[in-house]
Each structure stands twice: as structure tokens, then as C-alpha cells.
Amino acid sequence: MEYMKPEEIIELFKEKFNESITNSRIEIKTAGSKKNSYSLIWLEIELKVFKEAVKLLCTIQFPHFAIISDNDTGEEVKLTYHFSLYYGERFKEISLNITTNLPKNNLKMPTITDLIPGAQTSEREMKEMMGITFENLPDLPNVFLPIDFSKDVFPFRKDEKGVYPLSKNGKHIGGNIIDNEEEVKKVE
Amino acid sequence: MNKKTYSIPIGPVHPSLEEPMTFNFEIYGERIEKVYLAPGDNHRGIEFMGRQRNPIQIIYLAERICGICSASHPFAFCQAVENAAGIEVPERGQYIRVIIAELERIHSHILWAGIAGHELGFDSVLYISWRAREEVLDLLEYLTGNRINYGVFMIGGVRRDISEEQIPRIRKTLEYYKDVYGKIEDIFLKDPTIALRTKNVGVLTKEDALRLCAVGPTTRASGIKKDVRQDQPYSAYADLEVKAITPDVFSGEINGDVYDRIIVRLLELVQSIQIIEQCLENMPSGEIVAEKKLVKLLNQLKKAKGEGIGRHEAPRGEVFHYVKLAEAEVPEIWKARAPTYNNLMPWAPMLLGEQIADIPIVVASTDPCIACMDRVTILNKANGRKDVLTKKDLHELSVQKTRRITP
Numbered sequence: 001m002e003y004m005k006p007e008e009i010i011e012l013f014k015e016k017f018n019e020s021i022t023n024s025r026i027e028i029k030t031a032g033s034k035k036n037s038y039s040l041i042w043l044e045i046e047l048k049v050f051k052e053a054v055k056l057l058c059t060i061q062f063p064h065f066a067i068i069s070d071n072d073t074g075e076e077v078k079l080t081y082h083f084s085l086y087y088g089e090r091f092k093e094i095s096l097n098i099t100t101n102l103p104k105n106n107l108k109m110p111t112i113t114d115l116i117p118g119a120q121t122s123e124r125e126m127k128e129m130m131g132i133t134f135e136n137l138p139d140l141p142n143v144f145l146p147i148d149f150s151k152d153v154f155p156f157r158k159d160e161k162g163v164y165p166l167s168k169n170g171k172h173i174g175g176n177i178i179d180n181e182e183e184v185k186k187v188e
Numbered sequence: 189m190n191k192k193t194y195s196i197p198i199g200p201v202h203p204s205l206e207e208p209m210t211f212n213f214e215i216y217g218e219r220i221e222k223v224y225l226a227p228g229d230n231h232r233g234i235e236f237m238g239r240q241r242n243p244i245q246i247i248y249l250a251e252r253i254c255g256i257c258s259a260s261h262p263f264a265f266c267q268a269v270e271n272a273a274g275i276e277v278p279e280r281g282q283y284i285r286v287i288i289a290e291l292e293r294i295h296s297h298i299l300w301a302g303i304a305g306h307e308l309g310f311d312s313v314l315y316i317s318w319r320a321r322e323e324v325l326d327l328l329e330y331l332t333g334n335r336i337n338y339g340v341f342m343i344g345g346v347r348r349d350i351s352e353e354q355i356p357r358i359r360k361t362l363e364y365y366k367d368v369y370g371k372i373e374d375i376f377l378k379d380p381t382i383a384l385r386t387k388n389v390g391v392l393t394k395e396d397a398l399r400l401c402a403v404g405p406t407t408r409a410s411g412i413k414k415d416v417r418q419d420q421p422y423s424a425y426a427d428l429e430v431k432a433i434t435p436d437v438f439s440g441e442i443n444g445d446v447y448d449r450i451i452v453r454l455l456e457l458v459q460s461i462q463i464i465e466q467c468l469e470n471m472p473s474g475e476i477v478a479e480k481k482l483v484k485l486l487n488q489l490k491k492a493k494g495e496g497i498g499r500h501e502a503p504r505g506e507v508f509h510y511v512k513l514a515e516a517e518v519p520e521i522w523k524a525r526a527p528t529y530n531n532l533m534p535w536a537p538m539l540l541g542e543q544i545a546d547i548p549i550v551v552a553s554t555d556p557c558i559a560c561m562d563r564v565t566i567l568n569k570a571n572g573r574k575d576v577l578t579k580k581d582l583h584e585l586s587v588q589k590t591r592r593i594t595p
Binding site: 121 | 225226227228231233235236271279282398399400401402412413414416418419420421422423424425426427428432470472495497499506508510512520521523525529530532533
């Protein structure tokens with residue numbers, strides 16, 4: 001089969017989405033004593049074209065989906081979808097990581113389970129742990145949290161909806177639960 | 189005619205496997221009509237804990253995500269941190285990592301073989317295979333000091349070297365497995381009873397395996413040649429010949445059933461032996477770790493900024509770790525994904541249409557790191573009566589089926 005080079009893949013995305021690709025880079029890693037190499041692609045794209053980008057990805061080859069990783073940066077939630085393309089031949093696999101930013105006041109994401117059904121578990125995890133609403137994802141019970149877990153607490157969030165209170169600069173205060181403001185001040 | 193189904197929840201606790209998990213089945217007669225999965229009973233918030241610890245402390249946490257994969261998680265995690273911080277692992281360190289990871293695969297696959305035998309009611313297989321597994325556990329203890337949780341991995345390399353004097357002991361173990369392999373293959377692949385219970389049972393088609401993103405032997409048994417060691421060779425795997433094993437190598441056909449998963453795992457035993465032999469032959473000399481002084485390493489990591497992923501082909505499939513360092517004591521993000529996470533959804537197509545007595549072997553066939561089947565409550569919707577099936581009862585059903593269909 002035809003294998004596209006990492007540069008060509010980025011070019012393909014840029015051609016279709018132009019300015020919506022806000023950041024892109026290729027990482028080349030070597031391993032072993034023969035120093036053979038493989039590549040990773042990191043893309044940052046705008047939310048409005050995210051679904052289209054996954055659709056485009058599916059036209060290259062049906063991608064393997066690993067997981068969604070989350071990052072609460074305060075103002076925004078960064079979601080990184082980790083995919084890999086091309087399997088079956090040595091050194092041909094390319095890891096593709098697509099990041100998109102969601103504003104805190106509107107945590108809505110299109111589901112990709114219609115394209116990649118295997119992403120369901122991960123989307124449900126993000127729903128429970130980060131409080132992200134996935135449009136058109138069937139409303140299924142919790143996967144990882146207990147069924148009766150509070151609907152207002154999202155363990156991976158680093159703001160007031162997280163498990164622990166935060167310091168003024170938006171950082172976690174250790175692993176201890178601190179309930180009143182005075183003690184928060186003391187720690188700071 | 190009124191088609192009445194019954195719902196059967198299975199789980200969440202099972203004493204012989206590591207993690208609890210609940211399955212809810214809709215049963216029509218003996219046949220499974222619908223499957224609902226409800227994991228999460230053992231969610232320990234490890235990622236959350238990790239986000240409050242420094243990267244070196246996380247290695248030990250990662251090692252304890254799973255007792256069987258206790259080399260796989262630190263392997264992937266260390267790679268992720270090294271990629272994020274730009275640390276190069278010395279070549280000798282890379283080879284030692286691979287040797288430990290492959291020894292782990294040998295013990296994990298034999299452990300699984302024993303469980304599969306037990307689930308079918310073939311307990312002598314359990315005893316024979318677990319006896320064989322002791323040899324590799326002894327070797328791991330000899331090399332690392334521990335039977336599990338080896339404590340070998342460190343960011344930038346490994347903590348313990350393999351000395352010249354230790355190599356004959358490794359070779360002795362490999363010879364032992366070459367001897368014993370014939371016996372294991374004979375029991376599993378030539379025994380008519382095992383074939384009867386596992387052929388055309390729990391089928392996962394190639395298409396479903398792709399769509400549901402299955403990993404490891406589960407996806408390879410369905411004919412997808414996917415193996416991180418082959419597709420994106422990392423560490424010393426980049427020097428070694430590793431090919432993804434599909435069942436057609438042995439039987440000439442791919443069915444994606446439980447039997448094919450047995451074939452893949454058994455052939456991977458041989459592959460692991462060959463990989464370790466290649467490593468021993470080509471092992472370079474030199475340092476085993478990039479930075480010996482931990483305080484210095486921690487300082488370096490504290491100043492590092494960047495993100496990285498680490499992937500490793502664990503016995504059950506791809507382990508995936510993502511780390512983001514942001515010039516702080518603790519990583520900004522640590523995300524860990526075990527193979528069973530991806531192999532969760534493929535259970536549904538495997539179990540649909542099978543019988544209750546097949547549940548144990550089909551569930552066990554993906555080699556889940558999750559446990560279940562301790563007790564089953566059969567709820568009769570018509571009269572609201574609850575019957576509790578214990579793990580023993582369910583096992584008994586499976587054993588009875590083996591007896592019933594054996595000529």
C-alpha cells in the first residue's frame with residue numbers, strides 16, 4: 001500500500017483547513033543501536049473543524065484510536081486525541097496527536113463514535129472525569145465512576161468543580177482536602 | 189410468541205483475577221442477546237495521584253497499576269517522560285528493558301494459558317502450566333530481586349545491570365521453555381476437548397477488531413498484523429526482528445475465535461524466547477542509565493518542558509502513556525491507558541449469541557486485566573425472584589458443557 005510521509009499528511013490537513021490548523025510539528029525518534037527512526041505528528045486544530053479533520057484522517061487509512069488525554073489549563077480544556085496510522089510493516093507506523101481547545105463556558109465536543117466506534121469508552125471517560133458533553137453520544141451510565149457519583153464534581157478538573165479546592169493561581173493544593181478559605185491562605 | 193429475556197448481572201468481584209468488573213447480560217434461554225459492560229469498580233484514581241507526584245515517584249505508582257504488567261506500564265511511562273524531556277537511553281539500558289519485558293510476556297502468557305484451562309474445567313492444565321511459569325518467575329527474582337513489581341525501570345534507563353555471570357542462568361531458563369513448549373502446544377492445540385470448546389466460540393471479526401480499536405493478541409487473532417514492536421519499534425526492538433503473529437502461521441486460516449487467540453499467545457512464547465536470545469547475543473556494553481544521580485535527574489525534569497507519548501506492546505496489547513511536563517515538580521498531565529481499556533468494547537460482539545457456559549472462556553480469552561464472575565444473580569423478571577449463582581456454580585456450568593460435548 002501507499003504510505004504518506006508525515007510532511008504530506010500535515011500538508012493534506014493544511015490544504016483542507018488552512019488557518020484552522022494553529023500548530024503543527026513533526027517529531028522524529030530514533031531507537032536501538034542502529035538508530036532507525038519513526039515519526040510522530042502533533043497537530044493543534046480549531047474545534048469547528050475537528051470532526052472534519054477526523055473524517056479526513058479516516059480517508060487516509062482507518063486509524064487506530066488510543067485515548068483522549070485531558071488538560072484543564074484554567075481558561076480552557078485541552079483535549080488531545082491520540083491516533084496512529086499505518087500498521088503491519090516495520091517503522092511505518094505514524095503516531096498522530098490532534099489537540100483541540102474547548103472554552104470552559106461551553107464544554108461541547110462532537111462525538112467521533114460514528115466514525116470510530118472504539119472511541120466510546122474514552123469519550124464516556126471524558127464526560128465523567130472532565131464534564132464534557134459529547135453531542136450525539138448515547139446517554140449511558142458511568143464507566144469509571146460509581147453510578148451515584150455527584151453530577152457536579154469532575155475529578156480531573158483543576159477548577160472549583162474538581163475534587164480539591166485550588167490556590168489563587170489555579171493550582172492544586174497538594175493531595176490534602178482543605179475545606180475553608182483560611183487554611184487555603186495558610187498554604188499559599 | 190412472547191420472547192422473554194432474562195437479565196443476568198455477572199460480577200463485580202472475582203478472587204482469582206486482579207480487577208473487579210460487572211457484566212450485565214440479557215439472556216434468552218441459554219443464548220446471550222445483549223451485553224452491557226460496567227467496569228470501574230476498581231478505579232483507584234492512579235492518574236489523579238500521579239498528578240501530585242514527581243516523575244520518579246510515578247514510576248513506582250505505574251508499576252503497581254497491574255501486578256502482571258509491572259514492566260509494561262513503567263516501560264511506557266519512562267518512554268513518555270524521556271520523549272517529553274529529551275533524554276536518550278543508553279543502548280545497554282534499552283536491551284535490558286527488552287529482556288525484562290519479554291520475560292514478563294512469557295510469564296503472563298503462561299499464566300493466561302493456565303486460567304484458560306481452568307475456565308474450561310481442565311484443571312490439570314492449570315497445574316502443569318503454572319508449574320512451568322515458576323521457572324521464569326524465579327529467573328525474574330534472580331535478575332531483579334522480585335517475582336513481580338521488578339523495580340528495574342528508571343527514567344533514562346534501568347536500575348540494575350545484567351552481569352556476565354547471570355547470562356548462563358537466563359539461557360538455562362530459555363532452554364527449559366524450549367523443552368516444555370512442545371508439551372504446552374500439544375495440550376492446547378491438539379487436544380480435541382479444547383478445540384471443541386474454543387473453535388468458533390467468541391468470534392471477533394477483522395472488521396470489528398479494527399472498528400473497536402482492539403489491541404494485542406485479541407486483534408492479531410482476528411488477522412490484523414498490529415504490534416507496536418513491529419509497527420513503531422522503540423527501544424532495542426528497533427534492532428531486532430519482530431513480526432506480528434497471526435494464527436494463519438500455524439493453522440493456515442483466521443477465524444478470530446478463542447482458539448485463534450490461544451494460537452497467537454502460544455506462538456508469542458516462542459517469539460519471546462527468540463527475542464531474548466537475540467538480545468543476549470547483541471547486547472552492547474556501556475552505561476545502563478543516562479543519569480545515575482536521582483537528585484540531578486529530578487532537577488533536570490523540573491526544568492523540562494514538553495509533551496511525549498510512550499507506547500509499549502504489553503502481553504495484552506498496546507500500553508499507552510502520555511506525559512506533559514511544564515517546568516514544575518509534578519507533571520501537568522499524566523495519562524495511562526492499559527490494553528484492556530481498548531479490549532473492553534470487543535467483548536460485546538464476542539459474547540453475543542454465545543451460551544452462559546461460554547462466558548468464562550470468552551471473557552478470559554482477551555486475557556483481561558479485569559476480573560468478574562464471582563457471583564451471578566439471576567433475576568427472574570416474571571416473579572421477581574433472585575437466584576444467586578456463585579463463581580463455583582458458573583464454573584460448574586462451564587465444566588458440564590465440556591463434559592456434555594466431549595465425545
